[in-house]
Amino acid sequence: YGNLLLHIAGELELPLPVAVAVLAQWGDRQGYGTDDRLAIRFDTYRFFMEWGRTNRALFDRHFRLDESRPWQRHWVRSHRSDEWTDVHASQETEWLAFELAQDLDEESSLAALAMGIPGIMGGNARLAGYRTAEAMYYAFAASERAQVVAIFDRIAGPDRSDSPTLRALQEGRLSDFTAHFFGPRLRAYRQYALETAIEAYERWNPLDPE
Numbered sequence: 001y002g003n004l005l006l007h008i009a010g011e012l013e014l015p016l017p018v019a020v021a022v023l024a025q026w027g028d029r030q031g032y033g034t035d036d037r038l039a040i041r042f043d044t045y046r047f048f049m050e051w052g053r054t055n056r057a058l059f060d061r062h063f064r065l066d067e068s069r070p071w072q073r074h075w076v077r078s079h080r081s082d083e084w085t086d087v088h089a090s091q092e093t094e095w096l097a098f099e100l101a102q103d104l105d106e107e108s109s110l111a112a113l114a115m116g117i118p119g120i121m122g123g124n125a126r127l128a129g130y131r132t133a134e135a136m137y138y139a140f141a142a143s144e145r146a147q148v149v150a151i152f153d154r155i156a157g158p159d160r161s162d163s164p165t166l167r168a169l170q171e172g173r174l175s176d177f178t179a180h181f182f183g184p185r186l187r188a189y190r191q192y193a194l195e196t197a198i199e200a201y202e203r204w205n206p207l208d209p210e
Contacts, residue, residue, distance in 0.1 A: 042074075042113055107134075113133070
């Protein structure tokens with residue numbers, strides 16, 4: 001992503017080491033699976049809240065939640081006679097759940113889908129610069145570049161001149177940036193990770209023309 005990060009850093013007035021360190025926070029993520037389909041995570045609970053709770057019989061035919069911890073323990077099955085399978089066991093089961101949900105309600109299924117490297121939920125598509133979840137889905141499916149750009153578009157927000165998150169990053173206030181973007185609970189962890197990545201980049205910079 002060297003040339004892309006150079007462009008993003010210039011556009012957002014960020015030091016290049018900072019832009020590289022930000023992207024490194026998603027270093028364990030893949031844009032696509034081994035079958036070249038978009039890497040996804042289907043949030044069964046979000047789909048339940050969006051659509052399932054008002055269509056419970058149809059929802060229960062294919063999906064199951066732990067009622068005591070509905071944000072965890074998600075199961076899926078294609079038919080009533082099938083065994084329940086952990087939605088998050090593999091990309092294959094994630095796609096099974098998503099496609100079953102699409103058949104039930106496409107808009108709600110896309111809202112419940114975390115997509116690509118950034119893992120942005122379809123319901124948050126506007127935060128990444130897309131008008132709809134569907135538009136983000138097709139952009140991410142077509143281009144890993146679009147996935148990377150979306151990370152920084154979400155940081156910059158719709159009005160770059162009035163984004164406290166971007167301003168904190170531009171000014172090197174990593175504690176403030178991580179609190180804004182990742183939340184207070186992850187602030188210290190993410191700040192340390194950013195500082196470590198910046199230091200590593202500055203020790204060995206493959207993009208430095210010098």
